[in-house]
Amino acid sequence: MATEVKEGQDIRKMVRTLVQNHGDEKAELIPILHEINRELGYISDEAIKELSKKMNLPSSHIYSVATFYRMLSTEPRGRHVIQFCESAPCHVTGGRLVWQKLQRELGLEKGETSQDDKWTLLTTSCLGLCGVGPVMVIDNDIYGNVTPEQVPGILENYE
Amino acid sequence: MAYFRSHVLVSVDPVCVEKGAYELIETLQDELVKQGLVEEVQVLETSRIGDPETEGLDLMVYPEAVHYTKLTLDDVPFLVEEQFLKGRIAEQYIRETKRVIDEELSAPKTKEVRIVLKNIGEIDPLNIEDYIARDGYMALGKVLTEMTPEETIQEVLDSGLRGRGGAGFPTGLKWRFIRNAVGEQKYMLCNADEGDPGAFANRRVLEGDPHSVVEGMIIAAYAVGASQGYIYCRAEYPIAVRTMKIAIEQARNFGLLGDNILGSGFSFDLEVRMGAGAFVCGEETALMASIEGHRGEPRPRPPFPAQKGLWEQPSNINNVETYSNVPQIILNGAEWFANLGYNKSTGTKTFSMAGDVKNTGLIEVPFGITLREIIYDVGGGIKEDKKFKAVQTGGPMGGCLPEKLLDLHMDYEALAEAGSILGSGGLVVMDEDTCMVDIARFFMEFTQDESCGKCTPCRIGTRRILEILTRICEGKGKPDDIDTLRYLCDQINENSLCGLGKGAPNPVKSTLEHFLDEYEAHIYEKRCPAKVCKSLIRFEIIEGLCTGCTLCARNCPVDAISGERRQTHVIDPDICIKCGICEQLCQYDAIEIK
Structure with missing residues (x-):
């Protein structure tokens, strides 16, 4: 998901281009943060500082917004981000066993990133795919009707 | 011709x-x-x-x-x-081709009436002409050429259409408030932040029939006098966001959005705004804060959005399904719509069925249908023909209803009276293997996590409830826990700022009311009747059924199972982590949960 780490100069340039394209109105903040998050894998301090200058917003405001929303991260994430749906329909169709298997396979707890930076394990709010629960998303790939036995095979698909 | x-x-x-x-x-x-x-x-x-x-x-x-x-x-x-x-x-x-089975939306079953879902799967959502071919934008033409804004409002009011986001406020009345409100600029907002776990009707409408929402919004904008609109869609729905953007672009190219729509002199434009993963943004004031580029925190009402909404201007906010009903009401008339339904709830409602029911997926039924008809006639009954235990309606702010309430006629009032809500139409069906205390704890975990933290009753209260429920599930419940839970439920409900906090106690309150015996079994007998709560169960191998195949012993992650080949094995309860792998693997049903 995340591309290689960018240098400070590149980050500043990216932020400037984004503000140019979106405009500097406050309403554009969340769309811009989305793009930074997609580009870097997370929203770095460097990016917040530059954004603060270009949008004329206090960095505290930007930070407060970036930390409020679950899909924006201010921490670096692994190369592959696993999002497991933790909502009720997936829970009652056996999601808990899949979640336990995932944690065991990866040796990670919720919210953690593996030491080799390969995986970040997250839970997500309902993805609206409840007809095929339990559901998990790895990067942009969606897996439905997941059973604990399928977990190792699914993880093997990722480098 | x-x-x-x-x-x-x-x-x-x-x-x-x-x-x-x-x-x-x-x-x-x-x-x-x-x-x-x-x-x-x-x-x-x-x-x-x-x-x-x-x-x-x-x-x-x-x-x-x-x-x-x-x-x-x-x-x-x-x-x-x-x-x-x-x-x-x-x-x-005529050759066999790969058939794509739609697991979410099958052909209408008996007792279904499709208004909102009628085009889904039938038309190409990325092609505006497909929508137009099925009478699309005809209602808009009718409104712009034959009806005044006031007549449009009256028609919607007469139809009895109420907010499909769950609150059930009469749509026409809301529109009239905005029409009469004073402001330089009026905004038209669509709440497409369908965050309730288990609800995906809005997503299918946005993805499968985007123009019905666009048309509904233009008609509403004409009725209230708004010139700019936003569709706020959650970021978890990337395909819906993309589909809506394409639909808006196509409508603009056809002269259905923008300046001087269909030569009527009326102008209106529309944009899609994306959330970033915050459940509370489905609350209207939080949603508006998010569009403005703030943290999505709700604010006290009044002032209501109709007076001071987005950027302090009068704003109309309706749900996806509400807008999607509007063109049909205009085309077929208020009377047609009002004749469908039950009591003060007219028309149809979509429900997303999930959980232990045979036919999961999306359905659309007229108001007034009973829960039993929904679960057994439309849903096909409980999976593996197990026993029904409860149905949770309306998402995480809804209540769990037991068997004895299955003959309830579904409408806004009846559900509220039963201690639940219609919400966005999520239905999670639970069979006999579900522990209701665990379910209550589960929902509380969700609301606790999604509480934005602004007001104390919701932030602290949900945390206290969660602590107590977790304790009960761990077998450490105290005799006065039930009273404390009841007290907390009332306090949170009365004193929270927004609907999230007010509704948060519902799963606990309703399970306390209908499944009190399960709470008591956990607290007084340290027993989980459904055998779900790990701390209150133990796994045992049944002598006589066990063949000593060693499969369980080889797969136990903590080596808690011992025994000689061809001899009955034994589980050491002190080492066992109750993961349940042995029970799943055993081919002789020799492992019992006690």
């Missing part, structure tokens, strides 16, 4: 054009001319009809509705001769 006895539909979507759709049309035309049929058979271009991944070209012939697939240009002369000259179906070209 020319009259044709047969029509041939050829798909000209980008994939089919790549595969030679236009060459197929040309060859068909040539062949029809050659065989003297050109005045009897009409060739029409259409959007996608088959599976784009199937090799070769495909076409449909009407009125027979025959679908020919995997065609090459060389097949055309024979096909034309058989089908149109001899009037026989060319069986060899």
